[in-house]
Amino acid sequence: MEEKSIISIRKLTKNYGSASVLKGIDLEVQKGEVVAVIGPSGSGKSTMLRCINAMEQLSGGDILLNGESIRQMKKLPRLRQKVGMVFQHFNLFPHMTVLKNVMYAPVTVRGELKPKAEEYAMELLKKVGMYEKRDAYPATLSGGQKQRVAIARALAMKPEVLLFDEPTSALDPEMVGEVLTVMKQLAKTGMTMIVVTHEMGFAREVADKVVFMDEGIVMESGSPQQVFEETENERVKAFLAKML
Amino acid sequence: MSELIHVAVKYRALLLNGARVTLIVSLLTILFGLFFGVLMAFLKMSKVKALRALANIYVEFIRGTPVLVQIFLVYYGLPLMGVEIPSIVVAGFDISRILSGTLALVINTTAYVCEIVRGGIESIDYGQTEGALALGMSPARAMMAIVFPQAMKNILPSLGNEFITIIKTSSQISVIGIADLMYTADTIRGISFKPMEPLIIVALIYFLMTFVISFMLRQAEKRMRKGYAR
Numbered sequence: 024m025e026e027k028s029i030i031s032i033r034k035l036t037k038n039y040g041s042a043s044v045l046k047g048i049d050l051e052v053q054k055g056e057v058v059a060v061i062g063p064s065g066s067g068k069s070t071m072l073r074c075i076n077a078m079e080q081l082s083g084g085d086i087l088l089n090g091e092s093i094r095q096m097k098k099l100p101r102l103r104q105k106v107g108m109v110f111q112h113f114n115l116f117p118h119m120t121v122l123k124n125v126m127y128a129p130v131t132v133r134g135e136l137k138p139k140a141e142e143y144a145m146e147l148l149k150k151v152g153m154y155e156k157r158d159a160y161p162a163t164l165s166g167g168q169k170q171r172v173a174i175a176r177a178l179a180m181k182p183e184v185l186l187f188d189e190p191t192s193a194l195d196p197e198m199v200g201e202v203l204t205v206m207k208q209l210a211k212t213g214m215t216m217i218v219v220t221h222e223m224g225f226a227r228e229v230a231d232k233v234v235f236m237d238e239g240i241v242m243e244s245g246s247p248q249q250v251f252e253e254t255e256n257e258r259v260k261a262f263l264a265k266m267l
Numbered sequence: 268m269s270e271l272i273h274v275a276v277k278y279r280a281l282l283l284n285g286a287r288v289t290l291i292v293s294l295l296t297i298l299f300g301l302f303f304g305v306l307m308a309f310l311k312m313s314k315v316k317a318l319r320a321l322a323n324i325y326v327e328f329i330r331g332t333p334v335l336v337q338i339f340l341v342y343y344g345l346p347l348m349g350v351e352i353p354s355i356v357v358a359g360f361d362i363s364r365i366l367s368g369t370l371a372l373v374i375n376t377t378a379y380v381c382e383i384v385r386g387g388i389e390s391i392d393y394g395q396t397e398g399a400l401a402l403g404m405s406p407a408r409a410m411m412a413i414v415f416p417q418a419m420k421n422i423l424p425s426l427g428n429e430f431i432t433i434i435k436t437s438s439q440i441s442v443i444g445i446a447d448l449m450y451t452a453d454t455i456r457g458i459s460f461k462p463m464e465p466l467i468i469v470a471l472i473y474f475l476m477t478f479v480i481s482f483m484l485r486q487a488e489k490r491m492r493k494g495y496a497r
Contacts, residue, residue, distance in 0.1 A: 076401060078397060078400065078401065099400075100400075100403040100404065100405055101403070103400060103401055103402065103403040104402075104403035107401065107402075108401040110394065110397065110398065110401075112392075112394050113398075114392075114394040114395060114397060114398030114401075115398070116395065116398065116399075116413055116417075117417065118416050118417055118420075127402075127412075128399075128402035128403060128404060131404070131408065131412070132402065132403045132404055132408075133403075176402070177401075177402070180402055180403060
């Protein structure tokens with residue numbers, strides 16, 4: 024059976040003025056694959072991720088979603104319904120309850136019926152262990168709880184791919200675990216995930232593919248085994264030595 | 268004290284009429300100033316540079332010139348531009364007489380409301396917009412459903428101050444012969460030969476109006492704060 028890329032990044036470049044952040048990224052992501060993107064700060068990991076759902080404009084190259092160029096897509100909301108995103112700072116809507124946060128976009132953007140959207144939202148909240156807090160406002164939640172709600176909110180749109188932009192970086196250490204657990208469960212369900220992370224344990228244990236980025240290029244990519252154990256690249260070795 | 272009551276009772280018809288004019292002018296100014304102020308705020312945050320520049324010039328000019336000058340400019344400027352104000356009677360009240368004064372106040376208020384609204388919207392973290400867009404919302408929906416309601420909470424106190432300012436500033440339209448509360452004070456002073464009493468009565472009426480508004484706004488703020496804690 025031929026594997027087809029759900030996301031295919033081709034010679035992607037991104038400049039901010041004269042500063043070149045991405046210098047030609049190539050990356051294939053298959054359906055159901057979990058890709059962990061690691062690397063030092065300022066290496067362009069987040070920028071690359073944000074290009075995939077067009078939160079950033081591409082300077083050069085292209086990104087294909089199911090073979091279709093996102094540059095050709097006139098309707099970005101359509102793209103973003105297929106490619107969900109979980110942010111470092113959660114970005115929950117503080118003026119809505121947990122439940123409303125999760126079901127607002129399905130009802131208003133996808134046009135789902137309220138009872139149906141609510142039922143699905145409840146189901147998702149149960150999955151991330153936030154069902155009991157469905158009527159709470161985000162301000163009353165801990166960081167870990169907020170991020171679990173944010174994951175449920177992204178899932179409610181039934182995306183084909185879910186992007187995670189350093190989902191545990193803003194959390195207190197004791198809350199990292201609960202979020203990673205939810206992400207692991209999600210990975211097991213066959214969700215396609217691209218995760219920018221500093222959690223080496225997660226990358227090694229859960230990812231099908233690990234991508235090491237530095238200075239705007241992909242320096243190394245392969246299975247966790249290949250990247251963590253067998254790499255010959257000095258930069259990768261030096262980075263891992265610091266992280267592990 | 269008895270003198271005060273005596274004057275108030277004797278000239279109650281004049282005073283009531285003046286208060287009515289002040290109220291109508293202020294309410295119209297608040298209504299239209301709010302509408303155009305929000306519009307101007309979106310112009311000022313527009314992606315189109317020319318629109319932004321236009322809004323900037325407008326706001327800077329209006330905020331940098333006295334409202335009294337603006338009132339005269341509109342009063343003498345409208346006829347010069349060939350604008351004739353038709354007689355519009357609403358509920359037995361001829362609007363055309365207060366139109367040029369109200370227009371000047373709306374022009375003035377628009378600039379201040381613009382700055383208040385823009386400040387409120389820009390105080391909301393851009394992450395909120397991103398969060399909304401990432402869920403597939405259109406930029407317009409992200410603004411109206413996510414950013415604007417949150418901004419409202421920050422905007423409301425300053426907006427309340429602006430409303431109170433409008434009521435007080437409206438006294439200046441008496442210079443172009445609009446029979447508002449301030450004008451009424453002058454009239455009563457003229458016919459009663461009492462310098463102080465009319466002024467004190469009018470001051471009390473102004474205070475009553477502003478107090479009611481600030482009370483209502485405080486209630487609204489409380490209700491909004493109860494919605495969600497930060």
